[in-house]
Structure formats: structure tokens, C-alpha cells
Amino acid sequence: MIQALPILLGFQLAGEILVRALALPVPGPVLGMIGLAVAVAASPRLMALMRPLAEGVLAHLSLLFVPAGVGVIGHLHALGAMGPGLALAILISTAAAIAVGALIFVAVAKAVGSEPADD
Amino acid sequence: MTDFIDIWSYLSREPLLWLTATLAAYAIGDACFRAANRMPLVNPVLIAVTLLGTLLWATGTPYADYFEGAQFVHFLLGPATVALAVPLALNLPRLKSALLPVIAALLAGSLTAIVTALAIARAFGADQVLLATLAPKSTTAPVAIGISDSLGGSPTLTAVLVILTGITGAVIATPLLNLLRLTDWRARGFATGTASHGIGTARAFQVHPVAGAFAGLGMALNAILTALIAPWILSLF
Incomplete structure (x- = not known):
């Protein structure tokens, strides 16, 4: 665990540095995620080391959004008269995007014979 | 005995x-969520945010003071994003066999999210600045803020819309996908992560590990895709 922590933060740090050095339109942690995914896929030893920490952090991923969520409350008034329109836009577009995305995924998976594994 | 005011003034200055x-x-929110048989409407984030918002309002605490303490939790968002690499790598064989569905669902989900949001906001009379603010709302917050800024939107308001989109996705995904009778965890997770970023991904992990892994992938890919296509779609409105 104590070795896994600096490795996790190190990949984030490397991602942040690369994003700034190359002016990429991606956040540093996303680049760090891609880097770590390549590394753990290549090394089963690294995967065994990182897995308990990663699963521990991800088990309560929702918790990490609470501080930002509390910040939203103070800004709700900034939506002003557009509030109802924006709320409707978010509700309908999110529902439509989830439905369309999932239906297209299943349709294309069926067309190319990519069946879900049994689990 | 120390006065309550003295104790409070100490506490309110410390994280x-x-x-x-x-x-x-969050522990209360999570307990409610479990007690309600993991019903999606009883979202732990929504409960925690409501409790804390009420508490801040009742005690007259400014958000900046609250964030002094909450920043330690907020900071972990970055490392948690990197940690998504582990479920992603564990599901690599599944990803490889689903490359075409992933690409098709990414394009369809991302385009639907942006176009329908802009069309509805436009119908309500939103101006170009507000449309630029709204366009990246399905992507993860740091990316959305960057896109909004470069399109001439309001980054602060974008952050608000991003969080609202995430909570919306986390709450509606399960009932909506059940209604559509979709049982493929890959499709359910991927679409949820694409439409509602990390908060949707957190919900997907609560439901099924494969859904969680695909949601993380959807979130990451949509961050990149939206950065590329949002300027183009916005120019059509």
C-alpha cells in the first residue's frame, strides 16, 4: 500500500507535467490513467501491487464529488431566469445520451458478434 | 469552562x-442508500450535499471556509481518476472484443449529449455565451472548464452544470436502462460514463464492476472527443 501510493501519485504527476509541457487538451489525471493502464497491463507484479489501493479508492468514488457538489448549491442562483431551461436541457440530454449510447453499443455489438461475457 | 463561541471560532478556522x-x-448518505435497498434516487452524493449545504447555511459558513477542510477529499479526485487504470486493465480482453461498439457508442452518446442540450437551451432563449457554457457539461470537470473557457463560456457556471449532469445521470441511469431492457453491463456502464462522467462512473461501480470499468473508459474517451467536437457543434447553433 505504501509503495502503491507514490506510484499512483507519480503517474498523476507525470500526466500533469506532460499536459503542461505539450499543451494537450486532456487533464493530467486522464493521461496518468492511460499511462498506468499500459503499465499494469504489461506487468502482473505492478497490477498485484496497485490493485488493492485502486479498488479501495474507487469503492467510494462518489464521496470525492461531495465538496464540489456543496459548491454548486451556492451557485444555483447564478442560473437565474435560465434555471428551468437549463435544468430541462440537462435532464433530457443526459437521458437521451445514456439511452442512445447504450442502444447503439448493444446494436453494434450484436452486428459484429461481440457478446458480453457471462458474469 | 471555555465559551462555546471560543470553541466555535477555533473549529471554524481549522480544516x-x-x-x-x-x-x-457521506456516511449518512451511504447508510440511507443501503437502507433504501440501493435505490438510485437515494443518491449518497445528493444526500451528503443537501445535508452539508443546509449546515453551511444554518451556521453562516462561507464555502471557502468549508473547502479548507473538504479540499483533502476533493484532492483525491485526481488520484482516483488515475486509479481507474486498474479496472480498465483488468477488463482489457473485454475492451478489445468490444472496440467497434465502444467507438460507435462514444460518437452517438457524445453527439446526443451536446446537440440535445444546446437545442433545448436555445429553445429557451439561451445566448451564445450560455450555449458555450453548457456544451461540455457531460465531460469530467477539469476538461469541461477548459473547453468552456476556450469557447467563451463561463467556467464557474460550467462546473455547476457538470455536477448537476453527473448527479442526474447517476440517478436516472439504472431505471432508464432497465426500462430499455438492456442487460449488457458493458453498454450500460459505457453510456453512463460517456453522458455523466465521474459521478455516473461512481454509480456504475456501485452496480457492477464491468459497468464501472466501461464507465471509466467512456468518461475518459468523451473528455477527449468533446474537446475536439464541441467548438464545431457550437458553431452550428
């Missing part, structure tokens, strides 16, 4: 109080 309050509010 300990609001860090504890954040964790306690």
Missing part, C-alpha cells in the same frame, strides 16, 4: 471540522 462533517454526511 478538521469540515473534513469530519464531509465524511460524516
Whole structure:
């Protein structure tokens, strides 16, 4: 665990540095995620080391959004008269995007014979 | 005996109080979620945010003071994003066999999210600045803020819309996908992560590990895709 922590933060740090050095339109942690995914896929030893920490952090991923969520409350008034329109836009577009995305995924998976594994 | 005011003035200056309050509010939210048989409407984030918002309002605490304590939790968003690499790598064989569905669902989900949001906001009379603010709302917050800024939107308001989109996705995904009778965890997770970023991904992990892994992938890919296509779609409105 104590070795896994600096490795996790190190990949984030490397991602942040690369994003700034190359002016990429991606956040540093996303680049760090891609880097770590390549590394753990290549090394089963690294995967065994990182897995308990990663699963521990991800088990309560929702918790990490609470501080930002509390910040939203103070800004709700900034939506002003557009509030109802924006709320409707978010509700309908999110529902439509989830439905369309999932239906297209299943349709294309069926067309190319990519069946879900049994689990 | 020390006066309550003295104790309060100490506590309100230290990060300990609001860090504890954040964790306690989430623990209460999570307990409600479990007690309600993991019903999606009883979302732990929504409960924690409501409790803390009420508490801040009742005690007259500014958000900046609250964040002094909450920042330690907020900071972990970055490392948690990197940690998504592990479920992603564990599901690599599944990803490889689903490359075409992933690409098709990414394009369809991302385009639908942006176009329908802009069309509805436009119908309500939103101006170009507000449309630029709204366009990246399905992507993860740091990316959305960057896109909004470069399109001439309001980054602060974008952050608000991003969080609202995430909570919306987390709450509606399960009932909506059940209604559509979709049982493929890959499709369910991927579409949820694409439409509602990390908060949707957190919900997907609560439901099924494969859904979680695909949601993380959807979130990451949509961050990149939206950065590329949002300027182009916005120019059509």
C-alpha cells in the first residue's frame, strides 16, 4: 500500500507535467490513467501491487464529488431566469445520451458478434 | 469552562471540522442508500450535499471556509481518476472484443449529449455565451472548464452544470436502462460514463464492476472527443 501510493501519485504527476509541457487538451489525471493502464497491463507484479489501493479508492468514488457538489448549491442562483431551461436541457440530454449510447453499443455489438461475457 | 463561541471560532478556522462533517454526511448518505435497498434516487452524493449545504447555511459558513477542510477529499479526485487504470486493465480482453461498439457508442452518446442540450437551451432563449457554457457539461470537470473557457463560456457556471449532469445521470441511469431492457453491463456502464462522467462512473461501480470499468473508459474517451467536437457543434447553433 505504501509503495502503491507514490506510484499512483507519480503517474498523476507525470500526466500533469506532460499536459503542461505539450499543451494537450486532456487533464493530467486522464493521461496518468492511460499511462498506468499500459503499465499494469504489461506487468502482473505492478497490477498485484496497485490493485488493492485502486479498488479501495474507487469503492467510494462518489464521496470525492461531495465538496464540489456543496459548491454548486451556492451557485444555483447564478442560473437565474435560465434555471428551468437549463435544468430541462440537462435532464433530457443526459437521458437521451445514456439511452442512445447504450442502444447503439448493444446494436453494434450484436452486428459484429461481440457478446458480453457471462458474469 | 471555555465559551462555546471560543470553541466555535477555533473549529471554524481549522480544516478538521469540515473534513469530519464531509465524511460524516457521506456516511449518512451511504447508510440511507443501503437502507433504501440501493435505490438510485437515494443518491449518497445528493444526500451528503443537501445535508452539508443546509449546515453551511444554518451556521453562516462561507464555502471557502468549508473547502479548507473538504479540499483533502476533493484532492483525491485526481488520484482516483488515475486509479481507474486498474479496472480498465483488468477488463482489457473485454475492451478489445468490444472496440467497434465502444467507438460507435462514444460518437452517438457524445453527439446526443451536446446537440440535445444546446437545442433545448436555445429553445429557451439561451445566448451564445450560455450555449458555450453548457456544451461540455457531460465531460469530467477539469476538461469541461477548459473547453468552456476556450469557447467563451463561463467556467464557474460550467462546473455547476457538470455536477448537476453527473448527479442526474447517476440517478436516472439504472431505471432508464432497465426500462430499455438492456442487460449488457458493458453498454450500460459505457453510456453512463460517456453522458455523466465521474459521478455516473461512481454509480456504475456501485452496480457492477464491468459497468464501472466501461464507465471509466467512456468518461475518459468523451473528455477527449468533446474537446475536439464541441467548438464545431457550437458553431452550428
